[in-house]
Amino acid sequence: MAEKARVGVLISGRGSNMTALLYASRQPDCPYEIVLVAANDPDALGLKVAAAEGIATFGLGHKGMKRADYDRILDEQLRGAGVQYIALAGHMRLLSAEFVGKWEGRMVNIHPSLLPLYKGLDTHARALEAGDTVGGCSVHLVTVELDSGPVLGQMEVAVLVDDTAETLAARVLIAEHQLYPRVLAELVTRDATPEALLGKLREIALALPAAEEKLSHGTPAFAVAGGKMFGYFSDDHHGNGITALLVKTSGPEEQAMLIEAEPDFYFRPAYLGPSGWIGLRLDQGGVDWDHVGEWLLKSWRMAAPRKLADVI
The missing domain is CATH 3.90.1150.30 (Aspartate Aminotransferase, domain 1)
Incomplete structure (x- = not known):
């Protein structure tokens, strides 16, 4: 059997998508494994979950640090763990152009909208304000421009008549947990055909x-x-x-x-x-x-x- 691709996951909080990726990675036919979970908040709940599941973790607060210095340390941690691909999972800190360039084509993010719609924050509220009947999520390659990299996969979620931003977000999150592991698996195997x-x-x-x-x-x-x-x-x-x-x-x-x-x-x-x-x-x-x-x-x-x- 081919060696599994080594994935590092970057989080900022509870890391629900990280957890979905982690449990999916334990299926016998999954082509990737999570080897490091890193957060820009040392107290992030997701770090505790990862550690409990036996995954190496790294937490470092970024406040007071220059972006380039922080990203250099983060890059060293990822490479030291043998990471080949990076998955952003609720990572709320912008990455430097230099860091993004080093991982070009090997770093993905999941966004709670059907890109190119509603880049940035407050996606669900904006979708409801626009009167959309369908929302959803997208997995895309990370580029320097926010939420603008090539889309690798999407999943639609119906908008209910009485939806609020919170209720729509809760259903979209379920879709995210289904979509992200599949698209990541496709990404890490596409260069191995x-x-x-x-x-x-x-x-x-x-x-x-x-x-x-x-x-x-x-x-x-x-x-x-x-x-x-x-x-x-x-x-x-x-x-x-x-x-x-x-x-x-x-x-x-x-x-x-x-x-x-x-x-x-x-x-x-x-x-x-x-x-x-x-x-x-x-x-x-x-x-x-x-x-x-x-x-x-x-x-x-x-x-x-x-x-x-x-x-x-």
């Missing part, structure tokens, strides 16, 4: 000099133009259930050494293995693309003519 993994490999491999993509026995492969192959994309080859990149090694000795050292990452492919090729698994989550890029470059050097290989 075979199509997404192949797209990332293309980006790296085709940036190398004279590299081109070919089909080899129906499998996407990368070659030096007019020359030898230096990489193959393998997805469930003959039903082995593995998605991987196949690259050249210096020979069987290096291949065996690598597999012995990291048997969960490296493997000996069925057909190319006897020639010294090795498989790098891409289906276990948290792919180290810098490491994959190093292997593609190394394999490219072995396949490229000497004159071309000396270019980089």
Whole structure:
């Protein structure tokens, strides 16, 4: 089974959405786990709930601190916990542009309206004042502009004739607890599909000099133009259930050494293995693309003519 994505949750108060994400994460098929809950209020109730459930917590009041200093400390805590994605769950403090930039595409928020309607506060009162018959909630990627990132998912909630802002908010909150875990699960797995993994490999491999993509026995492969192959994309080859990149090694000795050292990452492919090729698994989550890029470059050097290989 692929490793679960490591999620950090930022809260300010009771953390009801954090709790919904946490309990959803304990389902066997959930692709993420909560590894840290952080709050800008050390007394936030949500921190106590998380701690009771065995989740690491971090609480630090932001009053009197410069935003950049606070966000730097927060970022250090998140990275120290190995967080890969951030979920904002009632986090009421604006984050700096620098912090948001560092987590671009990997930080989400849930907002109690059908965005782009009613950004900011008092969403339910504004919906009632407008005479809306439908309210709801949205999960979106976080950008510098408040509540303006790409929407990843929404859920509608009917507005009753006698609704108040409080009664509508209570039903929308139930919808939030249903929507947020599902959308977060979709986000952390979207970059792990075979199509997404192949797209990332293309980006790296085709940036190398004279590299081109070919089909080899129906499998996407990368070659030096007019020359030898230096990489193959393998997805469930003959039903082995593995998605991987196949690259050249210096020979069987290096291949065996690598597999012995990291048997969960490296493997000996069925057909190319006897020639010294090795498989790098891409289906276990948290792919180290810098490491994959190093292997593609190394394999490219072995396949490229000497004159071309000396270019980089």
